[in-house]
Amino acid sequence: MVRIGRIVGIHGLKGALRFRPDNPDSTTITKDSRIAVEIRGELSEYKVSRIADGGKGVRRLELEGVRDANAAEALKGAIVRVAEADLPPPAPNEFYFSQIIGFKVALDDGSVLGTIEEVFATGANDVWIVRGGGREVLVPVIADVVKAIDLDARRMTITAVPGLLD
Numbered sequence: 001m002v003r004i005g006r007i008v009g010i011h012g013l014k015g016a017l018r019f020r021p022d023n024p025d026s027t028t029i030t031k032d033s034r035i036a037v038e039i040r041g042e043l044s045e046y047k048v049s050r051i052a053d054g055g056k057g058v059r060r061l062e063l064e065g066v067r068d069a070n071a072a073e074a075l076k077g078a079i080v081r082v083a084e085a086d087l088p089p090p091a092p093n094e095f096y097f098s099q100i101i102g103f104k105v106a107l108d109d110g111s112v113l114g115t116i117e118e119v120f121a122t123g124a125n126d127v128w129i130v131r132g133g134g135r136e137v138l139v140p141v142i143a144d145v146v147k148a149i150d151l152d153a154r155r156m157t158i159t160a161v162p163g164l165l166d
Contacts, residue, residue, distance in 0.1 A: 001036050001043065002082035002098045004028055010072040011060050018054055019061040019080060022097055028082060029061070037063075038079040057123065079104055095151060097126075105130045105139065105152045108147055110146075113137060113165075114123050116156070137165060 005021035020063045021028075027036060029051055036043040050062040066072055090096060097119040105128065114132020121127075126141040139145060139158060148157040 002084045002087060002096060003081050005080045007037070007061075007075050007080060008058065009038075009076055011054065011070055013069045015066040015068050015072045016050075017061045017063065017066070018077060019051075019059045020057060021059065021080075022119070022121060024057045024123065028043045029059075029080075029089060033086070035063075035069070035081075036081040037075055038081055039075065039077070045079070060158070064162070095149075100128075100154075100156070103156055105132075105156045105158060108157055108159050114147075120141065124151055139164070 003022065004026060005019055007017050008020045009018040010016065011018050019029075029048055031048055033048045033051075034045060035048060037043050046063040046065065049064050050060075052060045054060040057087065064120060066075065071132065084098075086094065090099075100116050100119065103116045105116060107113055112132065114130040114135075114137065116128045117131045118125055119128040120129075128141060129141040130137045130139050145158050145161055145164070147159055150156070
């Protein structure tokens with residue numbers, strides 16, 4: 001199961017949810033899609049009965065069996081996942097966020113900065129959360145910083161722009 005976003009709140013009193021996809025441009029979830037909702041490590045499957053734009057990078061999501069605000073509130077903060085087989089294959093030179101979790105990140109001098117632990121979209125660019133050596137670095141995924149991506153070696157090479165490592 002691959003993470004595609006998070007339930008960030010409820011919408012109204014009839015069980016609708018506010019869903020924030022990790023990729024704001026994603027069209028992975030459609031009416032009748034099957035999703036898994038993860039709360040405290042436990043997965044529950046649902047069928048999507050409706051999905052619509054909710055504005056500001058959020059989608060309004062209705063799930064079969066979630067019929068009131070109390071049921072929706074119980075899902076707030078949950079991770080939304082889909083089966084990897086349900087995802088379209090990435091285009092050449094593209095990858096899913098879930099594929100790069102665990103990749104090593106090295107500076108262009110060869111020193112290892114850490115491992116990609118999380119990825120999130122900001123709207124302007126994606127950001128890798130890299131942890132290692134007792135610290136956390138937020139790496140913007142922009143051309144001035146990311147110099148090489150080796151999917152086979154599970155390694156990224158970056159240039160530390162001023163302020164990145166402070």
